[in-house]
Amino acid sequence: MGTYDAIVVGCGISGAATAYHLRREGLQRVLVIEKGPGPACGPTGHSAGVVRMHYSHPILVRMAMESREMFAAMPDMLGRDGGFRPTGWWLAVGDNMIAQVRANLEMQRTEGLVTELLGPESLADRSPWLNPEGVAGLLFEPGSGYADPVQTTEAFADAFAREGGEIRFRTPCRALVRREDRIVGVLLDEGPVHAGVVVNAAGPWARALAASAGIDVQLRAVREQDAIWEVRAGRPMPECSFSTTIEAAYCRPLGNGRFILGLGFPKPYHDVDPNNYKTTIDDDILSLSFEKNAARLPNLNGARLVGSYASLYDVSVDFYPYAGPRAGLAGYADCSGGSGHGFKIAPAITRHLARWITTGKTTPEFAGLGHDRIAAGALFAGLGGNRG
Numbered sequence: 377m378g379t380y381d382a383i384v385v386g387c388g389i390s391g392a393a394t395a396y397h398l399r400r401e402g403l404q405r406v407l408v409i410e411k412g413p414g415p416a417c418g419p420t421g422h423s424a425g426v427v428r429m430h431y432s433h434p435i436l437v438r439m440a441m442e443s444r445e446m447f448a449a450m451p452d453m454l455g456r457d458g459g460f461r462p463t464g465w466w467l468a469v470g471d472n473m474i475a476q477v478r479a480n481l482e483m484q485r486t487e488g489l490v491t492e493l494l495g496p497e498s499l500a501d502r503s504p505w506l507n508p509e510g511v512a513g514l515l516f517e518p519g520s521g522y523a524d525p526v527q528t529t530e531a532f533a534d535a536f537a538r539e540g541g542e543i544r545f546r547t548p549c550r551a552l553v554r555r556e557d558r559i560v561g562v563l564l565d566e567g568p569v570h571a572g573v574v575v576n577a578a579g580p581w582a583r584a585l586a587a588s589a590g591i592d593v594q595l596r597a598v599r600e601q602d603a604i605w606e607v608r609a610g611r612p613m614p615e616c617s618f619s620t621t622i623e624a625a626y627c628r629p630l631g632n633g634r635f636i637l638g639l640g641f642p643k644p645y646h647d648v649d650p651n652n653y654k655t656t657i658d659d660d661i662l663s664l665s666f667e668k669n670a671a672r673l674p675n676l677n678g679a680r681l682v683g684s685y686a687s688l689y690d691v692s693v694d695f696y697p698y699a700g701p702r703a704g705l706a707g708y709a710d711c712s713g714g715s716g717h718g719f720k721i722a723p724a725i726t727r728h729l730a731r732w733i734t735t736g737k738t739t740p741e742f743a744g745l746g747h748d749r750i751a752a753g754a755l756f757a758g759l760g761g762n763r764g
Contacts, residue, residue, distance in 0.1 A: 377625055379405075379561075379569075379570045379572075380405040380406060380407045380569065380571040380572070380712060381398075381403040381404055381405045381406060381449075381571065381572050381573070382395075382398050382403050382405075382406045382407070382409075382571055382572060382573045382574070382575060382577070383406075383407045383409065383410075383569065383573075383574045384398070384406065384407070384408045384409070384560065384569040384574075384577055384711075385409055385549045385562065385574065385575065385576055385577060385578045385585060386408075386409075386410060386415075386528070386576075386577035386578040386579055386581075386582075387408050387409075387410035387415045387416070387417075387526060387533060387543060387545070387711075388413070388419065388421075388529060388577065388579055388727060389416065389420045389421035389423075389525065389529045389532070389713070389718065389719050389722040390415055390420075390577040390579070390679065390711045390714065390718060390722050391410070391577035391578075391711070392408070392415055392416075392529045392532035392533040392723070393529075393532045393723055393726035393727075394515075394539070394575050394711055394726040394729060394730060395408045395532075395536045395543075396454075396532045396533075396536040396540055396726075397688070397726050397727045397729070397731075398516070398575075398730045398732035398733065398734065399457070399536055399539040399541050399588065399704070400539070400542065400582040400730070401730045401731055401733075401734040401735075402542070402734060403734060404534075405542075406541045406542070407541075407542045407543075407544065407569070407571070408533070408536070408541065408542070408543040408544070409544050409547045409548075409562065409564070410543065410544070410545050410546075410547065411442050411546065411547065411548040411549070412545065412546070412649065412684070413545055413546060414530075414545055415526070415529040415532075415533040416525055416528075416529035417527045418579055418580075418687075418688070419579055419580065419600075419687045419688045419689065419690070420526075420529055420579075421525060421526050421687075422525075422530075422583065422602070422639060422640075422687035423523045423525040423532065423687060423719040424522070424601075424626070424628045424630070424636050425449065425459075425522045425523045425524060425528075425719060426465065426520075426521055426522050426617045426619075426626070426628055426719075426720060427443070427444055427447055427460065427465075427520050427521050427523055427617075427697075427720045428465040428467075428520040428567070428617070428619075428720060429441050429444060429484070429489055429491075429519070429729070430465075430467060430480065430484070430491070430515065430517065430518060430519055431480070431484075431694075431757075432476070432480055432757075433485075433655065433756055434483060434741070435741045435742065435744060435745065436488055436623075436691070436721060437483070437484050437487045437489060437600040438487060438724075438741075439721045439725055439728075440705055440720060440721050440724070441488065441489060442486065442722075442723070443720060443724040443725075444519060444520065444720075444721040444725035445668075446727075447460040447523050447528070447620070447723065448460055448726065449460065449569070450531055453535075454531040454532060454534070455531075455534070455535060455538070455726070456530070456534060456535070457464070457527065457531070457613055458523075458524060458527050458528035458531045459523045459524025459527040459528065460521060460522075460523040460528075460718035461519070461521045461522055461551055462502070462518075462519060462521040462644040463520075463521045463522070463615055463616035463617070463629070464489055464516060464517060464518045464519075464521060464615075464616040464617075464683045465516070465517045465520035465521065465616055465619070466503070466515065466516055466614055466616060466617070466618045466619070467512060467514070467515040467516075467616075467618075467619045467620070467621065468506065468511050468513075468514055468515075468618070468619070468620040468621065468672060469512055469513045469514070469515060469621050469622070470510055470511065470512055470513070470622040471510075471512045472512070474512040474513050475512060476513060477493065478493065478513075479529040479553055481493055481515070484683045488528040489517070489657055490517070490518060490519055491515060491516065491517045491531050492513070492515070492516050492518075493513045493516075493518050494513060494514040494515075494516065495513060496511060496512065496513075497509060498514075498581065499511060499514055499558055502516075502584070502679050502760070503614070504612060505612045505613050505614055505673060505675055505683050506614075506665050506673065507671065507672050507673070507674050511622065512621055512678075517752050519583065519615070521616060521617070521630070522616075522617050522628055523719075525719055526649055528597055528719075531540045532723075541637070543567075543678075544760045547564060547565075547625040548564070548565065549564065549586075549591065550560050550562075550563045550564065550565065550583060551563040551588035552576075552585060552586070552588050552589035552591070552708070553568050553570070554576060556591065557704060557705055557706060557726050558705070558706040558707045559573075559574050559581075559589060559705065559706070559707040559708040560707060561574065562574060562612055564749055565754070571707070572707060573705060573707050573708065573733055574709070575708060575711050575729075576708070576709070576710055576711060576712060576735070576761070577711040577712060578689070578718055579595035579690045579712060579714070580650040580688040580689070580690040581597075581650055581651075582594075582595055582690060582710070582712035582713075583597070584597040584650075586710075588592075589655060589708075589709065591702070591705065593694065593710065593712065593713075593747065594693050594747070594750055595648070595652040595690055595691065595692060595712060595713055596647050596690070596691040597644055597647065597648055597688055597689075597690060597691075598647055598651075598688065598689050598691055599646055599648055599686045599687070599688065599689075600638070600686065600687050600688060600689045600716065601636040601638070601639075601652070601657045601658060601661045601665070601684070601685070601686045601687075602636050602637065602665070602679065602684065602685060602687075603636070603637050603638075603657055603662055603665060603666065603683070603684040604630065604634055604635070604636055604637075604681075604682040604683045604684065604697055605634065605635055605637055605666065605676065605679040605680065605681055605682060606632075606633050606634045606635075606679060606680045606681075606682050607633045607634075607635065607675060607676060607678075607679045608633075608678050608679065608680075609637040610720040611675035612675060613627075613629070613635065613675055613676075614627070614629070614632075614675065615629060615672070615754065616629065617629070618672075618673065619640055619734075620668075620669075620672045621640070621680075622672065622761065623640075623669070623672055624639060624640040624641060624642060624643060624668065625637070625638065625639055625640050625665060625668035625669045625672070626638050626639075626640050626669075627673060627676075631733065634682060635676075635679075637666055637669045637676075638666045639661065639664065639665050639668065641695075641716075645691065646673075647691075653688070654686055655682065655684055655686050656685065656686060657684035657685060658686075658725070661690050662681075662684060666679075685732055689714070689715060689716045690712050690714055690715070690718075691713065691715045691716070692712075692713030693755060693756070694748060694756045695715040695716075695717075695746065695756070695757040696713070696715070696755075697711075697712070697713045697714055697715065697721070697725060697744065697745060698710040698711070698712050698713040698746065698747045699711055699726075699728070699729045699745045699746065700729060700732055700738070700742075700743060700747070700748075701727050701732070701733070701744060701746070702746070702747060702748060703748050709729065709732075709733055710746070710747050711725075711726065711729055716720070725745070730740050735761075
């Protein structure tokens with residue numbers, strides 16, 4: 377079956393971008409295996425695609441800023457547009473979180489992030505579409521925006537293939553192949569395929585894949601539900617993505633008066649079998665996500681439901697991703713646990729992961745994203761959930 381320098385399992389945004397960066401870092405024989413028919417055919421394809429940089433820890437601020445630059449540079453970097461639109465990003469904050477947001481802004485500005493926080497006196501002029509009741513501050517990131525998750529993943533996969541990489545679609549990975557304290561390859565239906573390193577970028581399936589070789593990945597597969605609504609003509613709405621910590625909801629424009637509406641953290645997470653779960657939205661979630669968004673964006677009232685769906689999040693123990701090798705286990709690296717914000721940070725996370733894999737070195741800050749942080753008791757804490 378041959379031997380590869382690296383095998384990447386999964387062709388969502390994390391897998392496709394990791395493979396691309398591994399080739400750019402000099403690995404000659406890199407294989408991506410994906411059980412589905414094409415790139416982003418799993419949870420990545422249902423991502424809202426919001427691109428923002430507001431995080432509570434410097435490492436993810438840096439990863440988000442670096443990723444944002446890659447989103448903007450994709451036509452030159454990858455030869456294909458990923459659908460990035462730098463329209464900005466709004467975050468409405470109540471009294472209970474305004475102090476932490478201000479502390480975050482101070483840290484973010486030292487990292488070079490351009491951001492501003494509007495007080496209640498500025499809301500009418502800057503955000504006439506907003507219900508200002510209870511808003512202690514409205515944060516704005518002018519460089520943020522949104523991208524097309526399928527286009528972005530296809531751009532990475534296509535560039536990887538042009539660089540000489542190999543992708544096999546409709547190819548399930550049945551197990552990892554382990555010899556003592558080393559992962560030496562993967563088991564496919566036709567037999568084992570060997571590699572110097574295997575990157576587990578299988579998203580919600582990463583836990584089961586790792587378990588096939590006796591590796592523990594502390595990961596949950598949970599349902600995430602969104603709906604698409606069309607607003608009545610002539611009703612002002614934000615032209616960029618909008619989130620509110622007050623109602624715990626978000627809204628992302630799709631164009632032509634249509635918006636993705638969803639629930640933000642905190643919200644109930646229901647663990648499911650990623651191979652057997654309901655892919656349609658629950659009626660109560662459909663109603664609740666609309667009501668929460670409409671409470672802050674009243675021009676949504678009277679909107680027409682266009683579509684809805686349920687997909688999956690792969691959620692880590694602290695809502696920060698797992699990226700990196702494991703102590704005491706050669707030939708293996710995690711790249712999972714996106715926890716609902718994996719898309720927006722994946723371009724940079726995977727670049728640094730590829731450098732770690734190929735050089736054996738990384739920064740102490742990036743090493744903190746490894747799964748080994750759990751055993752070390754070095755979990756992240758921030759605004760809560762995938763708000764960072």
